[in-house]
Amino acid sequence: MAVLIRRLEEQDEVAPFDCGDEPLNNYLKRHAWANQQKSSIGVTFVAIDEGAPRTVIGYCTLAMAGAPRDAFPKKYDLPLSLLARLAVDRRFSGKGLGHALISEAFKIALRAADDVGCRCIITDAYPNRTAWYARYGFVPLEGGVEDGPQRMFLDIRTIRMALKTPK
């Protein structure tokens, strides 16, 4: 299976996508394209198998965001990349698609950091997925909404270090 990751396109087949989580399925099927092309509030990158180049088997959605300045000693907004969603079709789980998608997200965030500035990646993880994100170095933020997702932080400098780590 040769997997490619690219931006979501209008002709992509999203209807059969099923990651086992309705909100994530629903986002891809109903909102991802509109959010990308019309509202411009998130870009979705899809994983596809070269053998079926229109069928989406995994996706992640990214956007830029910020944290308000009042919280920081230098009094400027902290620019950040938001990994808003990441999901893999359950028929393809265990094949490394999640890893491929998050790897791509890191590289995109690094490029955003080089182009427009970005200090960290933030994601809102389901509580049962925090351990998976922690493997990549994401650290939980304290004080989130009870019963809500766990907001997690990864410093962009850590990602840059990973890129420069010799083999």
Added chain:
Amino acid sequence: MTFKQVRKQTSQPKKARKSKFQADLAPAEDRMVRGLKEELQLGSNTDFLSDAVALFRWAVGERKRGHRIFSESEKGERKELVFPRLERIAPEFSLPRVEISWTTKELESLAELASREPADPTETLIRAMRD
């Protein structure tokens, strides 16, 4: 009137220093390079690299201008080249900006984490950046 021919003292232009390029190739990649060199009748790795760079540079330039790259068969069937690294430099790449909500405690926690020295990358992160 006499003309005095003055020989201009020009210093020889410095030869641009050539840089060496070394790559560790997996056996399959090595076979691919050898096969391509044979097909393209390229005698040296230098010629191979030079041609590959020229082609890659062209592709980068095209995607940077927002052009898409296609191959077309005799019957007019088109295949688009989608190469993740090239997609990153396409002009439509830029990410939109959104507002997200924060609790006061989350912001304090973020400020604390962001002001620390960065953590060392985990093995999984290092692998992600190499893949």
